[in-house]
Amino acid sequence: MDYVLPLTELIEQFRRFPGVGAKSAQRMAFQLLSWDKSDIHKFSDIVLRAGKDIHYCPDCFNFSTGGSLCAICTNEKRDKKTICVVSSARDLAALERTLEYKGLFHVLHGLISPMDGIGPDNLKISQLVQRLAKYSDVQEIILALSPSTEGEATTLYLTRLLKPFVSKITRLAFGLSVGSDIEQTDELTLARALEGRKDC
Ligand SMILES: [Zn+2]
Numbered sequence: 661m662d663y664v665l666p667l668t669e670l671i672e673q674f675r676r677f678p679g680v681g682a683k684s685a686q687r688m689a690f691q692l693l694s695w696d697k698s699d700i701h702k703f704s705d706i707v708l709r710a711g712k713d714i715h716y717c718p719d720c721f722n723f724s725t726g727g728s729l730c731a732i733c734t735n736e737k738r739d740k741k742t743i744c745v746v747s748s749a750r751d752l753a754a755l756e757r758t759l760e761y762k763g764l765f766h767v768l769h770g771l772i773s774p775m776d777g778i779g780p781d782n783l784k785i786s787q788l789v790q791r792l793a794k795y796s797d798v799q800e801i802i803l804a805l806s807p808s809t810e811g812e813a814t815t816l817y818l819t820r821l822l823k824p825f826v827s828k829i830t831r832l833a834f835g836l837s838v839g840s841d842i843e844q845t846d847e848l849t850l851a852r853a854l855e856g857r858k859d860c
Contacts, residue, residue: 721767751842758851771810792825800828819860830857
């Protein structure tokens with residue numbers, strides 16, 4: 661059975677989310693339509709506002725608002741001498757949850773993956789080099805990338821690239837199996853991986 665066009669369109673939009681198939685998308689669309697009109701308006705307003713107001717921090721590429729630096733970059737209490745490189749804002753959030761890390765971050769927005777056609781130019785890597793050139797007091801770069809093929813390729817690439825800019829480059833001490841995800845790792849394991857980090 662065909663649905664009315666606005667409902668078909670709504671289902672198609674939900675299907676764009678990772679892991680959402682046709683059935684889940686239908687469930688989400690029907691759920692949304694069961695809400696009060698005022699709640700549907702509120703939902704769409706929040707989506708619009710997120711699309712309009714959320715930008716990348718010009719320094720670390722974490723999410724920020726209004727084109728200004730993010731809450732971590734502007735926090736006076738953060739240690740400006742250490743930058744932790746992560747592949748996504750989700751991994752950044754996972755490391756923040758450990759409450760152990762007090763330095764700054766740099767979000768690459770992906771990992772090098774030749775199979776998927778993702779090279780260094782597709783990531784925020786040149787911006788990291790520019791950042792290091794601009795703030796010469798950075799003393800340590802922590803490469804907190806997943807122990808996957810892509811994570812390893814990116815760690816190797818960055819280690820070679822960043823050597824001239826910073827005296828100490830380290831990586832997380834993963835007691836994790838290859839392919840495990842940083843965002844899926846519990847706080848205690850991540851805190852240990854951070855504390856036991858090794859020179860690259
Ligand atoms: Zn920032």
